[in-house]
Amino acid sequence: MLDFKIRNVxxxxxxxxxxxxxxxxxxxNERKSIYHLFTKFFKKTSLVVTGNGEINGFxxxxxxxxxxxxxxxxxxxxxxxFRGQNIAxxxxxxxxxxxxxxxxxxxxxxCKPNNKAxxxxxxxxxxxxxxxxxxxxxxxxxxxxxxDGPKDDKVVFFKxx
Amino acid sequence: MLDFKIRNVxxxxxxxxxxxxxxxxxxxNERKSIYHLFTKFFKKTSLVVTGNGEINGFxxxxxxxxxxxxxxxxxxxxxxxFRGQNIAxxxxxxxxxxxxxxxxxxxxxxCKPNNKAxxxxxxxxxxxxxxxxxxxxxxxxxxxxxxDGPKDDKVVFFKxx
Numbered sequence: 591m592l593d594f595k596i597r598n599v600x601x602x603x604x605x606x607x608x609x610x611x612x613x614x615x616x617x618x619n620e621r622k623s624i625y626h627l628f629t630k631f632f633k634k635t636s637l638v639v640t641g642n643g644e645i646n647g648f649x650x651x652x653x654x655x656x657x658x659x660x661x662x663x664x665x666x667x668x669x670x671x672f673r674g675q676n677i678a679x680x681x682x683x684x685x686x687x688x689x690x691x692x693x694x695x696x697x698x699x700x701c702k703p704n705n706k707a708x709x710x711x712x713x714x715x716x717x718x719x720x721x722x723x724x725x726x727x728x729x730x731x732x733x734x735x736x737x738d739g740p741k742d743d744k745v746v747f748f749k750x751x
Numbered sequence: 752m753l754d755f756k757i758r759n760v761x762x763x764x765x766x767x768x769x770x771x772x773x774x775x776x777x778x779x780n781e782r783k784s785i786y787h788l789f790t791k792f793f794k795k796t797s798l799v800v801t802g803n804g805e806i807n808g809f810x811x812x813x814x815x816x817x818x819x820x821x822x823x824x825x826x827x828x829x830x831x832x833f834r835g836q837n838i839a840x841x842x843x844x845x846x847x848x849x850x851x852x853x854x855x856x857x858x859x860x861x862c863k864p865n866n867k868a869x870x871x872x873x874x875x876x877x878x879x880x881x882x883x884x885x886x887x888x889x890x891x892x893x894x895x896x897x898x899d900g901p902k903d904d905k906v907v908f909f910k911x912x
Contacts, residue, residue: 635816655794700784
């Protein structure tokens with residue numbers, strides 16, 4: 591078991607976060623300024639996994655500006671050595687604890703239909719794939735066609751908290 | 752004078768916004784899912800310029816989750832035909848009206864030091880470039896070296912509202 595701690599981000603974490611994100615294909619790696627937005631303006635709902643003097647993973651999220659009861663996980667990623675040890679699940683738990691205390695009742699996130707590791711993780715920790723008139727069920731998961739534009743299908747996961 | 756209106760975004764605007772952004776170099780064009788985040792979760796503080804049945808420009812912004820008195824303009828862009836007619840200034844005014852009514856007292860934004868058109872615009876409408884120990888003055892503008900990572904210098908503009 592690796593030694594790790596979870597803490598809220600500080601502004602200068604954004605460069606190390608972008609380095610960790612390089613290990614997270616097929617998750618998208620953002621340009622650095624997007625990570626910077628989270629570490630500057632969404633500190634309360636963005637977390638890093640520390641250990642060994644390094645940043646080894648992160649969860650970047652926010653509360654919807656339109657609906658204060660809805661929160662959103664934008665990206666979650668761990669270095670390979672930190673996977674398979676419930677750390678991702680701990681990150682999500684910590685996020686849920688924070689947003690619950692701020693009045694949220696739901697968490698949303700999206701992932702690519704080919705990101706099987708993410709789909710396994712979120713299903714295991716109690717997320718459901720959102721079903722609607724616009725979704726097609728593929729391997730038991732509801733997929734929105736062209737959700738983020740042409741040929742960019744996505745799964746929308748949600749959990750009541 | 753072109754006929755135009757400014758309205759808040761609706762979720763499905765994100766694809767047309769990403770098309771307008773193609774005309775906005777040297778401003779960065781995001782992947783579509785980032786535009787989608789704004790049109791879904793930050794509707795109140797994100798605007799489009801309509802006219803001729805098209806979307807001709809946009810301003811995407813939010814209120815800081817850390818400081819409810821600070822707002823942030825992430826991207827602002829107009830198609831070429833809509834420039835030079837105070838429409839950008841109208842967009843910023845509308846944004847300021849909205850965030851003021853929601854309790855904000857400051858607007859921030861960043862831009863690249865080589866984006867002379869943006870620097871002219873924001874200076875003209877009363878923004879100042881933030882000065883600190885980390886800035887260097889270049890052509891009368893304070894520039895943060897490596898603000899968004901190595902070799903990614905930025906100007907941080909702000910305005911009290």
